[in-house]
Amino acid sequence: MPFVTRFAPSPTGPLHLGHAYSALLAHDMARAAGGEFLLRIEDIDRTRARPAWEDQIYDDLRWLGLTWDAEPLRQSDRLPAYRAALEGLWERGLLYACDCTRRDIQSALSAPQEGVEPAFGPDGLIYPGTCRDKPRPAKMPEGAALRLDMTRAVAALDTAAIRYEETGETPQTVTVSAQDMTSTVGDIILSRRDFLGSYHLSVVLDDAHQGITHVVRGQDIAEATQIHVLLQQLLALPTPAYHHHRLIRDPKGKRLAKRDDARAIAKYRTDGASPADIRRMVGL
Template identity: 45%
Template sequence: MFRFAPSPTGHLHLGHALSASCVWRAAEAAGGRVLLRIEDIDPVRSRPEFAEAIEEDLAWLGFRWEGAPRRQSEHLDDYLRALEQLDRRGLVYRCRLTRSDIAAAVARAEAARGVRWPRDPDGSPRLPVGDATAADAEAPFALRLDMRKALAELAGERLSWPEEGVGPNGERGTVVARPELWGDVVLARKDTPTSYHLAVTVDDALQGVTHVVRGQDLFEATSVHRLLQRLLGLPTPVYRHHPLLIAPDGHKLAKTRGSPSLRSLRAAGWTPHDVLNAAAAGCSEPFRAQEQST
């Protein structure tokens, strides 16, 4: 089982067409099926009209999926149950730190040590951060994974995942997970009772997803997902991370950068063939059959 899982925070662009093409082509090569998931846990940026547009754009491209799309906002109880399981084992804690709190603590730590504070793979300061304290003791809180305790539960066990694509540095085959690089990741945001890391891990298991095809920008996040799978007793899919489409300015295509949407390309006269042809170069390799890891 494969899945395509965009967020309804804007219209799809060529980068999404590339990823969707990779998903459906891999599923066809493996004789598999594709599910559509709408990852709408962001209560501010997610909008129903964007979710509708996703289905319309995918249908225009000729992609078909099995059943009704799963909308994450309708399944918050699933994520709460996973959080409760981790909380009972003392692996989750409340964090009221704001970005300003973290930035101030990092500045103090860097000044005291004379070296740059460690960052996670996304470039954010890695928690815990020294003497960081929340400016407002009554402020809303996020729930974070206590990475030290989580890794202690593994008792030295080495986590890995099967990679059928290629990582940013050429990683293939069996990839060793390094969740410690992320520090205490957020599992539930201040404005919603889950996070991307937790929701995607739980959803893949509940939906029976056996193959995950997605961009290389999520390659490093797989280490967190692999750890959560282990802690929650969930199966590990086969992964394939594909190269990204890069804009002329050297950045990946993104909604926040104003990348042309599929709708604007369609209005300009592009056909589905034009779009898929433009995205085809990034997903030429089919999935190879492989058993799931546990």
């Protein structure tokens, strides 16, 4: 089986040590397997993406000694593919428009329910279904937030379970009951008002487009994998193996974020660190 993996940063801030670990690990795994390492720029959110940050990504990765085996894929060039997938799901009756704000959702979930605490899923609070039964137009509406009707989605599957191979810290075959998806995940957003598509939709379509066989990414994304495998099955796409690695944390145990400029790769470079120093810092 070929080994094709990728690193997929968003150009919304500086790459930090956590990004360095993920990129280096994926690159090392690909090279050790005689496979391919690809780069994808996840710039679908044009309100936050900046060309300067994209340029910095290339600069930092090259400085770390990473090379990629094809021209980088940019999500902003993939909008027609996202639209086609959404329209197909809409025509199958698996999507509905939602005009709820975050405040609306929080208000609906905070209403008295005999002491039941609101449930959380991979996307935060599980949507209460406020807009699910509203009339659906025949044509997919423009500029609307679109949710996946999870009950209809799992009913459309040819299998009763979501299943994928995990090769990370604890290698295993992960199995999630398709019916459990309605209660543990809920009706997730697949397209937003302010930009076409969503992380869940784009990552599934892009991985298939690039021929990714092994997804290497942080444990913080592990919970979302069941969503991605569900979408792969709905869209008749292959399911890669998943390798969810440990996270790089600050001295207080907090996961690094792009606002942690003090741990940005560029700052370590400016302070005189070498690529070998970065590898030692992240445990490689």
